[in-house]
Amino acid sequence: MRKITEKVLFICLTMVVAVANAQDPHFSQYFNLPVNYNPAWAGQGVENIRLTGIYRNQWPSLGNSINTQGVQFDKQVSRVGLGFLILKNSAGPASLKRLQLGGTVSYRIKFGVHQIATGINVGFIQKSFDPSKMTFDDQYQEDLGYTGDVPTNEVFSFTHVTRPDLGGGFLWTMGEGGNSKWKPFAGASLMHINKAKEVFIEEENTTPIKTVFQAGTKVIMNEKVELKPSIMMQHQQFSDELIAGCMATLNFEHRNKVEAGVYIRKNESAIIYGGYQWNSLMVGASYDMNISKSVSGPGAFEISLTYIPVAKEKAKDKKKKERIATAKPEHTKKEIKQTVAEEKLADADQDKDGIIDKIDQCPDEAGLMSNHGCPLSDIDADGDGIPNKIDECPYIKGAVATKGCPDLDNDGVIDSKDHCPTVKGMAANNGCPDKNSREKAQEKTGSIYFEINETSLNGIEIINILEPFADRLSSDTTLQLKITGHTDAEGDEKYNMILSQNRADAVKEYFVNHGVTETRIVTVGYGESSPINSNETEEGRTHNRRAEIYIIRNH
Helix, strand or coil: CHHHHHHHHHHHHHHHHHHHHHCCCCCCCHHHCHHHCCHHHCCCCCCCEEEEEEEEEECHHHCCCEEEEEEEEEEEECCEEEEEEEEEEEECCCCEEEEEEEEEEEEEEEECCEEEEEEEEEEEEEEECCHHHCCCHHHEECCCEECCCCCCCCCCCCCEEEEEEEEEEEEEEECCCCCCCEEEEEEEEEECCCCCECCCCCCCCECCCEEEEEEEEEEECCCCEEEEEEEEEEEECCEEEEEEEEEEEEECCCCCEEEEEEEEECCCEEEEEEEEEECCEEEEEEEEEECCCCCCCCCEEEEEEEECCCCCCCHHHHHHHHHHHHHCCCCCHHHHHHHHHHHCCHHHCCCCCCCCCCCCCCCCCCCCHHHCCCCHHHCCCCCCCCCCCCCCCCCCCCCHHHCCCCCCCCCCCCCCCCCCCCCCCEHHHCCECCHHHCCCCEEEEEEEECCCCCCCCCHHHHHHHHHHHHHHHHHCCCEEEEEEECCCCCCCHHHHHHHHHHHHHHHHHHHHHCCCCHHHEEEEECCCCCCCCCCCCHHHHHHHCEEEEEEEECC
């Protein structure tokens, strides 16, 4: 009888170990360890870096609980996400252990308010066990039961195996980084797609492929309250898992917030989650209450700690702020109104333009607040000696002969309309000397797109567009470039003109740094004056934030 009882106990514990390790370890706080379920999450929504540690204790009532630890690190670099994941768990009397390490790379592409990311994970999985802590049938003797001093005849080829691991996935999000109050997402992944062989005995066994699907949304109720309903489904060999629920977030000042959520793991447990973030640290705790008929007693407990520091201000961001500051009026409307209220003197505004003489640079002539009290007609914004009222290019230095617009070759055709801007020509030939070649003298060969207020170049566009151009220019020294910069219609017109010129100059700087002579390149900023799409939509504005590259053939 004792032998039968011990055998039953051994079989039960063996089944627990087999179930726990045939499938991947899972977490109730899947939202705090996203890269574990889909490599496309790497860097997604991360301002600087994200470092998370998590611990899970499951089925303690069985005497040998399953303990799982995980560490996730990820960050974003422009559109690229980088990540690293470590998972370790152990279970059962045989100390069956599983170690998983992997590196992750993801890449994101924006289409207006939509964003699609793809990612891959490459690493390895190691499994091991201790046969000295196991019992076998040949160690049981009639009437004596189990005798540990009797050696077993069971033979194992290996007690640990290490195999490569490969996974991939994609993720779609909408409204991230914008003002939308509804930000849905959906993603899917395939893990262990190489189906690595695991051999403990003289039989073949492979790691089963795991498929994961996730979907949800962030609903911004107001500036303090957010709701995040979500669902996750997993399938791996004989195991199916479905978790659904909702989290509520209450935001405070200085990056502090409180989270609370309720989730259901189908046919297994009800999950209660709570979290608190203080500045750069976020702690989360959850408890699984069993609703399964197959397992009784306490469920599982999880705790996580996440470090999410604020990104340091980059040098280019500082320069951007300086450009914006220099493009704004010296005195804001609020400052002017406050000064007027303090003066309360009728004779303090001689020209009656609503701007007191104390800050009015043209106190004897009515003007505008944005022009420091001077009339628009008296302003020379680009400092070329031509007042704005007759300057057709008020924010780019030019000549009187061309009404304030630049004309590099002095042929009377301004650069923005000159198909041969470095060679004198005729207006009838679009600025080119040869009538027969005027239509093919200027050829548009590509466009570079920019983020809002940005002048930095995108890595993929450098590879796909700029590098081939640089090679072409190096091999054919007769070719020249004309680069035009553009912006959307958001913000101040003068600032947009400066920004568009800076975008064109950024592309020019790339070619100069790659050996192209500076005199072969002409840059023109158009500001917001030449949109190719409507500025009423985010998608249209995205296409308008660009620099266009033209190859010039001088014959």
